[in-house]
Amino acid sequence: MAxxxxxxxxxxxxxxxxxxxxxxxVLASRGEDDARYIRRVIAAQRxxxxxxxxxxxxxxxxxxxxxxxxxxxxxKILENMEIGHNVLHGQWDWMRDPGIHSTTWEWDxxxxxxxxxxxxxxxxxxxxxxxxxxxxxxxxxxxxxxEQPWRPVYLAQPLYNLALAVVFEWGIALYDVEIERAWxxxxxxxxxxxxxxxxxxxxxxxxxxDYVVFPLLAGPAFLPVFLGNLTANVARNVWxxxxxFCGHFxxxxxxxxxxxxxxxxxxxxxxRQLLGSANISGPPALHLLTGNLSHQIEHHLFPDLPSxxxxxxxxxxxxxxxxxxxPYTTGTxxxxxxxxxxxxxxxxxxxxxxxxxxxTSPEPVIPARAA
Amino acid sequence: xxxxxxxLGAVAGSMTSPxxxxxxxATINPLWSRHRLSGRVEEISPETSDTSTxxxxxxxxxxxGLAGQHVGVDVSIDGVWxxxxxxxxxxxxxxxxxIAITVKARxxxxxxxxxxxxxxxxxxxxxxxxxxxxxxxxELPDRLLxxxxxxxxxPVMSMLRHLAEGRRMPDVFLAHSARNASEVIFGEExxxxxxxxxxxxxxxxxxxxxxxxxxxxxxxAALSAICTDIPERMAWVCGPLGMVDDAExxxxxxxxxxxxxxxxxxxxxxxxxxxxxxxxxxxSGRETTATADVSLLAAGEEAGVLMPSGCQMGVCHSxxxxxxxxxxxxxxxxxxxxxxxxxxxxxxxxxxRDVDIDL
Numbered sequence: 001m002a003x004x005x006x007x008x009x010x011x012x013x014x015x016x017x018x019x020x021x022x023x024x025x026v027l028a029s030r031g032e033d034d035a036r037y038i039r040r041v042i043a044a045q046r047x048x049x050x051x052x053x054x055x056x057x058x059x060x061x062x063x064x065x066x067x068x069x070x071x072x073x074x075x076k077i078l079e080n081m082e083i084g085h086n087v088l089h090g091q092w093d094w095m096r097d098p099g100i101h102s103t104t105w106e107w108d109x110x111x112x113x114x115x116x117x118x119x120x121x122x123x124x125x126x127x128x129x130x131x132x133x134x135x136x137x138x139x140x141x142x143x144x145x146x147e148q149p150w151r152p153v154y155l156a157q158p159l160y161n162l163a164l165a166v167v168f169e170w171g172i173a174l175y176d177v178e179i180e181r182a183w184x185x186x187x188x189x190x191x192x193x194x195x196x197x198x199x200x201x202x203x204x205x206x207x208x209x210d211y212v213v214f215p216l217l218a219g220p221a222f223l224p225v226f227l228g229n230l231t232a233n234v235a236r237n238v239w240x241x242x243x244x245f246c247g248h249f250x251x252x253x254x255x256x257x258x259x260x261x262x263x264x265x266x267x268x269x270x271x272r273q274l275l276g277s278a279n280i281s282g283p284p285a286l287h288l289l290t291g292n293l294s295h296q297i298e299h300h301l302f303p304d305l306p307s308x309x310x311x312x313x314x315x316x317x318x319x320x321x322x323x324x325x326x327p328y329t330t331g332t333x334x335x336x337x338x339x340x341x342x343x344x345x346x347x348x349x350x351x352x353x354x355x356x357x358x359x360t361s362p363e364p365v366i367p368a369r370a371a
Numbered sequence: 372x373x374x375x376x377x378x379l380g381a382v383a384g385s386m387t388s389p390x391x392x393x394x395x396x397a398t399i400n401p402l403w404s405r406h407r408l409s410g411r412v413e414e415i416s417p418e419t420s421d422t423s424t425x426x427x428x429x430x431x432x433x434x435x436g437l438a439g440q441h442v443g444v445d446v447s448i449d450g451v452w453x454x455x456x457x458x459x460x461x462x463x464x465x466x467x468x469x470i471a472i473t474v475k476a477r478x479x480x481x482x483x484x485x486x487x488x489x490x491x492x493x494x495x496x497x498x499x500x501x502x503x504x505x506x507x508x509x510e511l512p513d514r515l516l517x518x519x520x521x522x523x524x525x526p527v528m529s530m531l532r533h534l535a536e537g538r539r540m541p542d543v544f545l546a547h548s549a550r551n552a553s554e555v556i557f558g559e560e561x562x563x564x565x566x567x568x569x570x571x572x573x574x575x576x577x578x579x580x581x582x583x584x585x586x587x588x589x590x591x592a593a594l595s596a597i598c599t600d601i602p603e604r605m606a607w608v609c610g611p612l613g614m615v616d617d618a619e620x621x622x623x624x625x626x627x628x629x630x631x632x633x634x635x636x637x638x639x640x641x642x643x644x645x646x647x648x649x650x651x652x653x654x655s656g657r658e659t660t661a662t663a664d665v666s667l668l669a670a671g672e673e674a675g676v677l678m679p680s681g682c683q684m685g686v687c688h689s690x691x692x693x694x695x696x697x698x699x700x701x702x703x704x705x706x707x708x709x710x711x712x713x714x715x716x717x718x719x720x721x722x723x724r725d726v727d728i729d730l
Contacts, residue, residue, distance in 0.1 A: 035450030046398045093675035096452045099394070099407055101677050103655050106389035122656075205388050213385050 007271070007324060015324055016267025022316060023302050026309050035095050037308045041082055041288075042100070049075035052232075053214060059224035069228040074289075076236040079108045080169075081243070081291025086307045088117050093304075110173035112202045115195055119176045125303050129248060129255045129276035136248070137255065139164070139171070140180050143347045144248075144340075145255045150350040157348045158341075168237035173199045239289070243280070246336040247296035249343060250278045252329035273300040274321070279314075279330035286333065287311055297328065401495045402430030408498045412490055413469060418556045422475040422522065423487045424460060429470055429498055436470075436501025438463055438533040439526040439607070443499030443681055443689065444472060446486055452497065453482045456682040456689075458526035458609075458634075459501060460557075462533040473556060475522040502687065505607065505634040507533070511541055512605040516598065518618060520548040520589065520610030521556075523636055527609060528557050531564060531571075540568045544598045548576040548589040548610070574598070589614065591621035602627055609634040635686060648725040652676045653695055655730060666702060667717040667728065676730060678717060685719035692717055697726030 007015070052071030059065035084107030086092070092100045106113050119135065127133035131147055138144040142161055143154045164171050177199050182192035210229040218225040254275050261272065280286065280294035287294045287310075295310035298317055305313075321328040331339070383392045397404035402411060410427040417423050436442065436459055445454045461471035476487035490496075507530055517527045524547055534540055545565075549555045555575060565573035574597055576589040587593070595601055602625055608618040615633045622631040647662040650670050655677070661670035668690055671678040681689025685703060691714040699709045699720040707723045709715060717728075 031449040032447075033450075035447070043398050046395055050395060090675060093677075095447075095450050096672060096675075096677065098677055099397070103677055108389060202389075205385070208385055209388050213382065217386075 007326075011324055012265070012267040012271055014267075015320065016265070016270050018320055019270050019301055019317075020266070022313055023305065026302070026305050026313065030094055030306060034306050034308060035092075035097075038083075038087075038092050038095075038100060038306070041078065045075050045078040045083055048072070048078070056214075056225050056228050057218050057221060059218070059221050059228055065224050065228055069231050072228065073232040073235045076108060076232050077239055077289055080236060080240060081293065082288055082307060083107075083291075084109065084113075085291050085293070088113055089121060090304045091306045108206070110169045110199070110203045110206050111176045112173075112198050115176040115198065116172070119178070121303070125300070127261070128273055128300060129253065130261055130272075131255050131257055133258060133261075135175070135178075139175055142344065144343065146347060146352050147255050147257075148347075149353070150347075154348050158345050161344055165238045165241040166234055168241045169233070170203070173203060242333070242337050243290045243293050245340045246280050246333065247278060247293055248276060250329065250331065250336045250339045251343065252327055253278050270301055271326075273297075274326060274328075276300070277329070278336065279328075280333050280336055281330050282333060284311070297330075400430075402428070404430065405432035408432045408500070410470070410496050410498045412492050412494050412496060414492055415490060418473060419554050419558075421487065422473060422556050424471050424473045425486060425490065426461075426469050426471045427496060427498070428468065433470075433498065434500060435463055437506040438529040439506040440501040440503040440529075441505075441526070441682070441687070442470075442472070442501045444486075445497035446482065446490060447495075448482070448485050448489075453485075454497075454499075454680050455482050455486075456499075456687060458503075458505075458529065460525045460528045460532075462529055462536060473522065473525045473528070475556070499681070499689075502689075503634070505609065505632050506530075508605075514542040514600065514604045515544070516601060516604035516606040517543065517545045517547075518589070518591075518594065518606065518608040518610070518614070519545070520614050521636070523610035523614075523634070524556050524561075525609075526634060527607060528560075530607070531561075535564055535568070540570060543568075543571045544574070544604065545572070546574045546576065546589065546594055546598065548578060548614070550579040551577045551581050553581075572598075591617050595621075601625075602630075604630070606631045607634075608632070609636070611636060635684070646724065648697070648722045650674075650722050650725075651727045652730045653727055661722050663700060663721050663723065664702070665721055667699065667715070667720050667722065667726070670722075671717065671728070671730070678730070680718060683718045685716050688716060690717045691715065693729040695727035695729050698723040699726060 048071050052068045052073075052075055054068075055064050055071060056068030059068055084105070087100055087105045088102050088107065090102040093102050098104055102117070109116070124134055124136040129137060131137065131145065138148065141164070142157050143150060177192060177195045178187050179192060179196075181187040182189055210233060211226055214229060215222040215226040256272055256276070261268075264272070274297060277296040277300040279297050280290060282294060292307035292310045293299060295314055298305075298310040298314055299307070301317065302313075318328050320326075386392075387395055391406060393404040393406050397407065397409070401409040408430060410429045410433075412425060413428050414426040415423050416426075439458070441456050441458045443454050443456050445452045447453075457472040457474055459470055460473040461469065474483055474486045476484045505526055517530075519527050527545070531543070531545070534543070545561070547555065547561070552558060552575065555561065561573055565571050574594075577586060578588060579585050598604075606618070606622070608615055608631065612635055615635050618631065619628070619633060622628050647660070647665070649658060649660050650667060651658045652671060652674070657671075657674045657676050659670050659674040661667070668678050668680055668683070672680075679690050679692065681687035694709045694711060694713045694715050696711055697709065698707050699715055700707045700723045702719045702721055709723075709726075
């Protein structure tokens with residue numbers, strides 16, 4: 001890998017060993033407390049969901065509508081972020097609980113778990129921020145890195161990114177089918193159609209629940225319940241979109257070329273994850289609601305460690321960054337969101353096209369300090 | 372009626388999708404899930420110095436079992452679920468709906484020691500469904516013989532309790548081997564049953580009688596001198612490998628193998644051979660390496676794969692999974708086998724070299 005930092009090969013190897021040790025330490029200390037944590041989050045989420053839907057049946061009264069919708073929104077956010085995303089990463093597989101396992105879990109999202117696991121766990125986490133390999137880099141429709149060549153369609157990207165935020169889960173479901181790869185004949189047509197069928201089936205089940213069954217059960221409150229569920233889904237879409245965009249696209253994160261990752265060592269892989277990810281700083285409640293993707297750096301270094309441990313190891317990862325003179329990009333949610341939107345607006349226009357060799361740091365690095 | 376139930380079920384299913392209604396019920400009480408069967412520990416009572424009986428209230432979905440069958444039980448230790456298989460010691464259909472297993476803590480068995488020494492009333496265990504053919508036939512024979520050793524008495528205890536509840540106690544000869552009188556699991560109850568029913572004979576064989584020198588093991592040759600009508604009895608033998616082997620050759624030589632049912636405890640694992648290799652779990656996308664003396668079941672569980680499992684000793688075939696590629700070695704015999712598509716018993720098979728498993 002072309003050196004993106006002044007680190008020597010020995011430094012990179014040492015960094016890798018330090019991170020391996022950190023990982024081994026967490027693995028060795030997983031136990032009952034962690035198991036209790038995820039079981040409690042799941043119980044709270046199910047309680048909120050059942051409670052929210054129940055309260056919403058009374059939603060001809062505006063306060064009940066507000067309370068029910070807020071509870072359901074919270075439940076849906078927890079379900080996708082702290083539970084679904086992390087369970088599907090296999091973070092809780094070590095418990096050997098068939099009810100909380102990456103191979104049996106299905107989540108409350110339009111994208112079927114199996115398809116999402118492939119496009120996210122494998123493609124995105126293996127080829128993080130590699131141009132041409134990481135499909136999450138702009139989701140095949142946005143220019144989020146200056147190294148992506150400009151096309152006229154990007155002039156409209158601020159608009160359609162806004163639209164994407166609103167329909168995010170549906171966008172991800174469609175995106176996981178990889179239609180554009182089938183179009184370019186990189187993916188078998190039959191396989192694509194079968195994936196599309198699976199996605200449509202899931203989409204139908206999801207839609208049936210939120211927009212037909214519960215509104216019908218509410219009888220006279222059909223419309224408020226319909227709108228409450230719609231609000232909860234849209235709110236979660238916008239939230240997930242914001243959190244995820246803050247993870248890899250703010251200033252301070254960088255992209256890589258396919259040549260750069262050829263023959264990548266374990267240490268270099270860690271380094272790429274570190275340089276390609278950004279954290280969000282805030283209180284514990286924020287970390288919970290982002291599914292601990294606010295610790296995107298720690299998550300990308302160790303995608304299968306239990307999410308409740310990221311906050312615990314973050315200071316040590318940060319100390320390692322300081323020791324090796326590496327950036328540790330972090331900022332508050334409003335700041336990072338504004339930053340990402342600024343970038344999407346700027347890159348809608350042609351240029352700047354920066355050197356693809358990555359010899360210089362492409363963006364001013366946010367120094368490692370509390371944001 | 373059925374159509375209404377099916378309709379309501381479909382509505383409930385679409386309300387909780389992608390989860391099942393049982394997942395929500397289980398969040399309130401684990402016993403309320405039908406598709407993931409659980410039980411609550413009600414009582415733990417010591418039987419001998421290293422053996423306890425665990426009384427469990429099974430949750431919804433429990434279908435009951437036959438006397439003599441075994442059941443998979445999962446216990447959580449440090450947040451990790453471990454499955455082991457135990458014979459039910461309770462008779463089927465207890466009026467209070469409870470079931471019991473009787474577990475001996477083995478010195479090297481982390482799970483059995485946890486169950487005997489650390490499990491507490493009120494805790495939740497997972498349950499499988501009872502299975503096994505070591506049971507009483509529908510038509511009870513007139514004369515029965517039970518030969519057991521150590522914790523091999525548990526399935527037979529279930530049968531005896533069942534028979535004692537019945538209308539007519541058949542002619543029973545029970546030969547049980549233990550170290551000494553105080554080490555006999557269910558000793559008091561066995562002696563009480565023998566005293567209560569004139570046609571139940573109990574022969575206790577002690578290998579380390581108190582104060583005396585170690586005595587010989589219980590052999591079929593010795594037993595045939597004590598129980599003189601063995602060939603006329605339907606027999607159940609449950610105990611360590613040596614005892615069961617001895618019984619099987621005795622009945623084979625007598626030409627009446629069809630009158631014998633056996634169940635083995637303890638597996639015999641032969642020392643390593645071959646070099647092991649990389650183990651890939653194709654569907655879960657997991658990969659690990661295992662030496663030639665580590666079972667694929669242990670390797671998979673260590674790697675976080677949801678491995679089906681049961682008795683852990685190659686008896687119950689609950690752990691069968693298809694082999695995709697590579698060869699495995701049977702830990703009991705040392706024999707190397709396996710062609711793509713073969714169903715392999717992961718609990719007693721180790722990788723002979725690199726293997727791919729369809730899981």
